[in-house]
Amino acid sequence: MFVRGLKRKCFDGEEDIEGTLAGIKAIPSYNLQRQSLLDMSLVKLQLCHMLVEPNLCRSVLIANTVRQIQEEMTQDGTWQMINTQSTGQASLDRLVSTDILCRSSRDQAEGKHGPAYGTFSKDFESDQAQDSSETMSTASAVQTPRNLQSNVWEMESPQENKGNFQKSLDQIFETLENKSPNTVEDLFSEVDNSYYDLDTMLTGMMSNTKMGHCDSLETFSSPTNTAPNSNCKSDLNDLDHIVEILVES
Amino acid sequence: AADIISTVEFNHTGELLATGDKGGRVVIFQREPESKNEPYNQGEYNVYSTFQSHEPEFDYLKSLEIEEKINKIKWLPQQNAAHSLLSTNDKTIKLWKITERDKRPEGYNLKDEEGKLKDLSTVTSLQVPVLKPMDLMVEVTPRRIFANGHTYHVNSISVNSDCETYMSADDLRINLWHLAITDRSFNIVDIKPANMEDLTEVITASEFHPHHCNLFVYSSSKGSLRLCDMRASALCDKHSKLYEEPEDPSNRSFFSEIISSVSDVKFSHSGRYMLTRDYLTVKVWDLNMETKPVETYQVHDYLRSKLCSLYENDCIFDKFECAWNGSDSVIMTGAYNNFFRMFDRNTKRDVTLEASRESSKPRAILKPRRVCVGGKRRKDDISVDSLDFTKKILHTAWHPTENIIAIAATNNLYIFQDKVNSEMH
Numbered sequence: 028m029f030v031r032g033l034k035r036k037c038f039d040g041e042e043d044i045e046g047t048l049a050g051i052k053a054i055p056s057y058n059l060q061r062q063s064l065l066d067m068s069l070v071k072l073q074l075c076h077m078l079v080e081p082n083l084c085r086s087v088l089i090a091n092t093v094r095q096i097q098e099e100m101t102q103d104g105t106w107q108m109i110n111t112q113s114t115g116q117a118s119l120d121r122l123v124s125t126d127i128l129c130r131s132s133r134d135q136a137e138g139k140h141g142p143a144y145g146t147f148s149k150d151f152e153s154d155q156a157q158d159s160s161e162t163m164s165t166a167s168a169v170q171t172p173r174n175l176q177s178n179v180w181e182m183e184s185p186q187e188n189k190g191n192f193q194k195s196l197d198q199i200f201e202t203l204e205n206k207s208p209n210t211v212e213d214l215f216s217e218v219d220n221s222y223y224d225l226d227t228m229l230t231g232m233m234s235n236t237k238m239g240h241c242d243s244l245e246t247f248s249s250p251t252n253t254a255p256n257s258n259c260k261s262d263l264n265d266l267d268h269i270v271e272i273l274v275e276s
Numbered sequence: 277a278a279d280i281i282s283t284v285e286f287n288h289t290g291e292l293l294a295t296g297d298k299g300g301r302v303v304i305f306q307r308e309p310e311s312k313n314e315p316y317n318q319g320e321y322n323v324y325s326t327f328q329s330h331e332p333e334f335d336y337l338k339s340l341e342i343e344e345k346i347n348k349i350k351w352l353p354q355q356n357a358a359h360s361l362l363s364t365n366d367k368t369i370k371l372w373k374i375t376e377r378d379k380r381p382e383g384y385n386l387k388d389e390e391g392k393l394k395d396l397s398t399v400t401s402l403q404v405p406v407l408k409p410m411d412l413m414v415e416v417t418p419r420r421i422f423a424n425g426h427t428y429h430v431n432s433i434s435v436n437s438d439c440e441t442y443m444s445a446d447d448l449r450i451n452l453w454h455l456a457i458t459d460r461s462f463n464i465v466d467i468k469p470a471n472m473e474d475l476t477e478v479i480t481a482s483e484f485h486p487h488h489c490n491l492f493v494y495s496s497s498k499g500s501l502r503l504c505d506m507r508a509s510a511l512c513d514k515h516s517k518l519y520e521e522p523e524d525p526s527n528r529s530f531f532s533e534i535i536s537s538v539s540d541v542k543f544s545h546s547g548r549y550m551l552t553r554d555y556l557t558v559k560v561w562d563l564n565m566e567t568k569p570v571e572t573y574q575v576h577d578y579l580r581s582k583l584c585s586l587y588e589n590d591c592i593f594d595k596f597e598c599a600w601n602g603s604d605s606v607i608m609t610g611a612y613n614n615f616f617r618m619f620d621r622n623t624k625r626d627v628t629l630e631a632s633r634e635s636s637k638p639r640a641i642l643k644p645r646r647v648c649v650g651g652k653r654r655k656d657d658i659s660v661d662s663l664d665f666t667k668k669i670l671h672t673a674w675h676p677t678e679n680i681i682a683i684a685a686t687n688n689l690y691i692f693q694d695k696v697n698s699e700m701h
Contacts, residue, residue: 060584064530067588080340080366083428083447084478084497085593088534091476095530 061096068093281684283671287351287359290675293321293682294361295689296346300330302363304374305691319680321691325374325414330365342367348433352455355439360419362442366429369444371420371455377413381405425451425461432482438489445482445494448475452506464512465494465504480595481540487547491516499536499554501561519550519561521568531583531592539595544604545676551607553598556580558609558619573619573626576611578649578660591665599674599681610669613658614685615645631669631683631690642692 068089278299285294293305306324333342344365352360352371359374383405388394428446435442443452443464450465465482469475482494490506502515523532535555542551550561552569556577559569575596579586586592591612598609610616611628619626628645648657671684679694 061530064584064587071590079343080338080429082593084480084537085590087475087478088497088537088593091533092530095533 061100065093065096065100068096277687279687281671281687281689282345283347283349284673284682284684284689285349285351285361286673286675286682287361288353288676290677290680292324292351292359293673293691294349294351294363295682295684296329296349296363297687298343298345300328300332300344300346300365302327302329302346302349302361302372305689319693325416327372327416329363329370329372330368333367347430350433350435350442352435353439362433362435364430364433364444367423367426369422369425369430369433369453370418371422373417373419375415375417377415378409378411379407380410382408420455420458422453422458422461425453431480434482434484434492436484436489437487441489443482443484443492445479447478450479450482450492450494450512462510464506464510466511466513480538483541483543485547486543486545493541493543493550495538495541495552497537498533499538501538501541501550501552503563517563517566519566519569521559527580529583531587534587534592535583540597542598542600544600545602546604549604551598551600553596553609555592555594555596558598558607560607560621571621573607573617575609575617576647578647582660586665589665591668594668594670596668596670597672599672601674601679602677608672608674608681610672610683612665612668613663614667614669615647616669616672616683629692631685631688631692633688 071089072086072093278297279301280298281295282298283296286292287294291307293307295303295305297303303323304325305321307319307321310319329346330344332344334340335342342365346363347365349361349363352362354360357375361372361374363370363372382389383403385399385402385405386394386396422444425444426446426449428448430444430446432445433442434445440456441452441454443450444461445451445465448466448468449463451461452464453461465479467477467479476498478497480495480497482492485491485493491503492506492512493501493503495501499520501519503517503519504512505516506512508514508516523536538552538554540551540553543549544551548563549570550563552559552561553575556579557575558573560571562570583592596610598607600607605622606618606620608616608618614631615628616631617626617628628647629642630645643656646654646657647660647663648654649660653659667686669683669685673682675681681692683690683692
């Protein structure tokens with residue numbers, strides 16, 4: 028789709044790529060921009076307004092964009108390259124702790140590797156329930172894929188990870204499916220029990236959820252991460268608002 | 277922010293203009309009849325009625341607010357002295373009846389002028405109450421409430437030419453209602469996949485054909501239009517015609533799909549064409565040609581190199597509407613910086629105008645504006661980088677027969693009339 032060495036389209040502040048420059052120099056900056064577009068898109072998908080149902084059209088368009096980027100990255104084979112670059116930045120301790128957080132019990136039972144995207148999707152299933160612990164876990168899950176993948180990619184084929192990623196995106200829309208149950212039984216029948224284990228774990232860990240949220244974002248941030256703390260603040264304001272509504276009603 | 281205008285619609289004669297806002301209110305303007313005594317007061321629009329159409333609601337099951345913002349207003353064709361309109365928020369459509377009262381009965385036997393019961397001993401004869409003139413009073417009453425028809429957010433409503441039915445479209449489904457029946461509707465389009473994981477496309481707008489009561493069109497987030505025939509089957513998931521323009525490979529980017537998403541679709545008055553708006557263009561489609569539009573007009577192509585920033589600040593998801601003039605010769609759509617654009621289909625000339633207090637004094641002629649993209653810059657040109665993206669004109673309407681346009685600029689409504697000539701300059 029995109030030939031290396033050609034000037035990229037539709038990225039702002041395009042750098043002039045001289046004709047004499049080899050494609051090699053062009054690739055990192057294009058990939059960096061593509062990666063930042065991917066990050067931005069994932070953040071956008073997370074930041075569904077807590078109070079009003081998110082705009083489905085916007086969510087679908089962003090999710091499709093993310094899929095496109097991921098497909099291209101897989102085709103390019105640059106997915107591996109990006110992740111080996113970021114390996115050194117994450118400490119092993121952090122990897123282990125996030126690994127535990129993000130493994131669903133089902134994945135553990137099956138002894139699967141590469142839990143990141145699987146649980147990323149699980150977090151998304153209840154991101155509409157405005158639980159701050161979920162927000163925190165979602166945020167951390169976004170960071171872990173790139174860190175975890177550095178170990179995981181050597182073992183798995185790109186194809187499998189593509190499937191995981193696809194699944195995680197797709198399950199964003201399951202949220203809406205699950206959010207409109209006809210009966211109370213439906214509401215509970217569709218809930219995945221393994222999630223509650225994660226939930227209990229997280230709420231147990233988070234004594235002060237507000238502080239925990241911001242701290243975790245800063246802890247897990249990598250240099251290429253563009254998720255600003257301002258997003259965190261808006262989530263906190265929304266949380267206050269929700270508490271207000273719950274108290275008032 | 278409650279008075280941000282969210283929809284604008286003329287009625288079928290152009291005598292009335294309705295606006296809906298973010299706070300759930302509807303304001304109706306009425307055109308003053310032209311009088312020879314005051315030639316400069318020709319046909320101005322004044323407030324006729326204001327009412328609260330929708331209130332905010334809270335969906336306790338989902339723990340989500342339902343916004344009271346009015347997404348669309350559509351007038352019903354007038355069938356008697358009363359006017360009727362449909363207004364909708366994300367979930368509920370309401371039918372409102374607007375009536376005038378300019379007379380009241382006086383001379384009751386049992387009650388006095390203030391409505392108090394008379395002392396019966398003072399009543400010595402019977403009288404017939406007579407109607408006496410009074411100050412005009414406009415009364416608005418909700419006649420029907422069409423609720424619980426939509427799981428997703430309603431983006432369009434359209435009254436059928438049969439004047440008995442109308443449709444409402446949300447992101448995934450389109451329902452057909454009878455205007456007199458509120459407890460049920462027919463689902464005529466359902467694009468919800470069995471597995472929500474497979475969702476990649478949503479419905480963005482829909483409209484009935486102006487003359488053929490069995491035909492309607494709906495647009496999608498992937499830039500396609502589907503013309504459906506309700507006679508073909510009860511569930512119109514299979515389109516009769518699919519209108520889609522193949523992608524231009526030289527312009528391909530990660531934003532291609534987003535900018536191809538159709539934000540509005542409008543049939544021409546003739547019923548022969550459809551007008552669509554996507555992020556950067558307006559297109560005219562001939563109903564008989566499915567492969568590509570017959571005309572494409574660039575609204576603000578200078579934004580093509582800014583798509584990443586516009587994606588970041590969410591502007592790329594802005595939904596602009598489009599409009600035909602009465603004779604289908606000129607099309608109009610809004611843009612940023614309170615600019616709006618008009619394209620004359622015959623002369624192929626276009627103009628950019630601005631809706632702002634500074635540049636619009638009463639009876640002043642609007643000055644054409646220009647956006648410069650580098651190179652030679654003329655006086656009064658605006659550079660792309662100084663455009664104000666918070667000032668967006670999403671909602672515009674054109675009088676059904678005359679050259680009068682209504683432009684909603686955030687919380688201000690501008691009404692422009694072209695008295696001198698109708699040629700584009």
